[in-house]
Amino acid sequence: MTAPTHLTGIELTHDPPFEARVRRLSVVSLLALGVVTGLAIRDDAHLSIVVVLTLGWILMPTLLRASQRRPMLRYTLTIPATLVAIGLTIFCLTGLPSRTLAVAGWWTITAAIWFGATLGMWLWFRWMPVPQALDDPFSTARLALIALHVGGVLTGIALILA
Numbered sequence: 001m002t003a004p005t006h007l008t009g010i011e012l013t014h015d016p017p018f019e020a021r022v023r024r025l026s027v028v029s030l031l032a033l034g035v036v037t038g039l040a041i042r043d044d045a046h047l048s049i050v051v052v053l054t055l056g057w058i059l060m061p062t063l064l065r066a067s068q069r070r071p072m073l074r075y076t077l078t079i080p081a082t083l084v085a086i087g088l089t090i091f092c093l094t095g096l097p098s099r100t101l102a103v104a105g106w107w108t109i110t111a112a113i114w115f116g117a118t119l120g121m122w123l124w125f126r127w128m129p130v131p132q133a134l135d136d137p138f139s140t141a142r143l144a145l146i147a148l149h150v151g152g153v154l155t156g157i158a159l160i161l162a
Helices: 018-042 047-066 071-094 100-124 141-162
Strands: none
Touching: 018 047, 018 071, 018 141, 047 071, 071 100, 100 141
């Protein structure tokens, strides 16, 4: 069953343009979370952190793809988002490498992941009121917020690799 759009926006519906975004997001999350998990392994993250990040890496694109058949499954995206955000936070607090740029990179990725999770709760799940300027998922304002999220992850990866 699909929730009425006036209660949820199109994020939890079968809207064709938004479905295309979900498909792209599943590919992007597969690649980005794979890189982040690989970098955590390279930087000697504790096995428990690697396991949590790996679960998030597997679940995020899997649930995104499954949600194309049942959009209400998008609520389950809180699971991988939480796993990755908490895993990264614990890694930042307990096990970062000593390289200054890597430390900055891990904190940048962590902040960007928390920002993305917050955007999802706010804009997709409508847990807080969404201003009219951000109601359309293809609006310039919303794309700017997405760019901040993606840019933070990419900047963090670049800093870790520098």
